[in-house]
Amino acid sequence: MKVLVTGGLGFIGSHTVVELQNKGLEVIIIDDLSNSSEKVLDGIFAITGKKPIFEKLDLKEKSEVEDFFKKHTDISGVIHFAASKAVGESVENPLLYYENNIGTLVYILKELSKKDKASFIFSSSCTVYGQADKMPITEDAPVKTAESPYGNTKQIGEEIISDTCKVTPSLNAIALRYFNPMGAHPSTEIGELPIGVPQNLVPYITQTGIGMREQLSVFGGDYPTEDGTCIRDYIHVVDLAKAHVIALQRLLEGKNDDNYEVFNLGTGTGSSVLEAIKSFEKVSEKKLNYKIVDRRAGDITAAYASTDKANNILGWKAASTLDEAMKSAWDWEVKIRK
Numbered sequence: 265m266k267v268l269v270t271g272g273l274g275f276i277g278s279h280t281v282v283e284l285q286n287k288g289l290e291v292i293i294i295d296d297l298s299n300s301s302e303k304v305l306d307g308i309f310a311i312t313g314k315k316p317i318f319e320k321l322d323l324k325e326k327s328e329v330e331d332f333f334k335k336h337t338d339i340s341g342v343i344h345f346a347a348s349k350a351v352g353e354s355v356e357n358p359l360l361y362y363e364n365n366i367g368t369l370v371y372i373l374k375e376l377s378k379k380d381k382a383s384f385i386f387s388s389s390c391t392v393y394g395q396a397d398k399m400p401i402t403e404d405a406p407v408k409t410a411e412s413p414y415g416n417t418k419q420i421g422e423e424i425i426s427d428t429c430k431v432t433p434s435l436n437a438i439a440l441r442y443f444n445p446m447g448a449h450p451s452t453e454i455g456e457l458p459i460g461v462p463q464n465l466v467p468y469i470t471q472t473g474i475g476m477r478e479q480l481s482v483f484g485g486d487y488p489t490e491d492g493t494c495i496r497d498y499i500h501v502v503d504l505a506k507a508h509v510i511a512l513q514r515l516l517e518g519k520n521d522d523n524y525e526v527f528n529l530g531t532g533t534g535s536s537v538l539e540a541i542k543s544f545e546k547v548s549e550k551k552l553n554y555k556i557v558d559r560r561a562g563d564i565t566a567a568y569a570s571t572d573k574a575n576n577i578l579g580w581k582a583a584s585t586l587d588e589a590m591k592s593a594w595d596w597e598v599k600i601r602k
């Protein structure tokens with residue numbers, strides 16, 4: 265059984281490749297290396313003892329996508345991570361995001377629609393809910409107008425898949441709405457490698473802890489939350505990776521109730537920015553230099569997942585605590601800066 269992982273050298277992609285290989289599935293990775301490195305293959309090999317097949321391919325090139333699927337006729341499932349993910353950059357350059365995140369999705373779905381049977385897993389985001397009215401957020405919460413072109417590509421992406429599935433019974437798809445992925449593989453062989461100044465909280469914390477950054481700015485201390493800082497649902501990337509394998513197996517084994525399904529992937533627990541900092545200080549035994557500054561434009565007050573649907577239907581539950589995930593992020597940071 266061959267599984268194609270697009271963006272398989274990226275943060276969540278590489279951890280998912282490991283879990284797929286651990287389950288005995290044969291993996292082909294395609295990646296354009298725009299935000300990743302071939303060295304990640306060595307990390308995957310160090311963990312699993314198996315090197316996945318890798319092809320450098322630009323999914324924006326339609327003919328390359330067509331040729332790839334002509335060559336690899338035995339692909340039964342695709343996990344599609346390849347996408348751009350910087351919210352701020354998407355505001356500056358929306359067309360880049362529509363081309364990278366939507367154009368490529370259409371090309372892949374076109375190829376999968378030609379097959380007698382195909383399974384497709386899509387990387388979506390809790391960003392589709394915007395500031396939800398109720399916590400925890402269930403999958404039937406309304407999708408709100410996107411705050412950024414990036415968020416819009418996740419909403420449009422889901423609609424494209426849903427529309428395609430309606431007219432393509434041979435195509436089975438699941439969209440996974442991630443909350444806030446963090447952490448690294450406990451082996452410290454693979455982890456997050458943000459390019460430039462991290463936009464996300466956890467890599468900014470660990471880079472500050474290691475001395476690469478002077479100070480963490482906590483964006484806003486006057487939110488209507490217990491300690492005034494925003495609440496998010498931080499999920500260990502290994503838990504997230506395992507959920508992808510379970511979702512794919514559900515489709516490959518034909519256990520899905522519908523040919524398009526949506527699941528939240530979170531822990532169900534909300535943590536504030538100050539709680540994340542406390543967790544870092546506990547697991548690293550270091551004091552973090554931080555300062556509360558103005559709010560960041562576009563941030564929502566709180567988002568954490570209802571995990572009931574994933575628990576009950578996928579039989580999946582996040583196993584790691586915030587401290588465990590933070591410890592893995594810190595161990596990774598320490599290792600890569602040695």
Ligand code: UFG
Nearest residue numbers: 389390391463464465466468481482483494496537560563
């Ligand atoms: N934060 C800081 N300082 C920083 C970075 C972040 O205080 O230097 C705060 C943010 O204000 C927010 C929390 O930490 O309250 C988490 O911020 P992240 O940037 O790590 O994550 P977001 O929740 O903003 O964004 C994530 C993904 C996006 C996705 C979004 C959906 O990174 O891709 O969730 O809500 F769109």
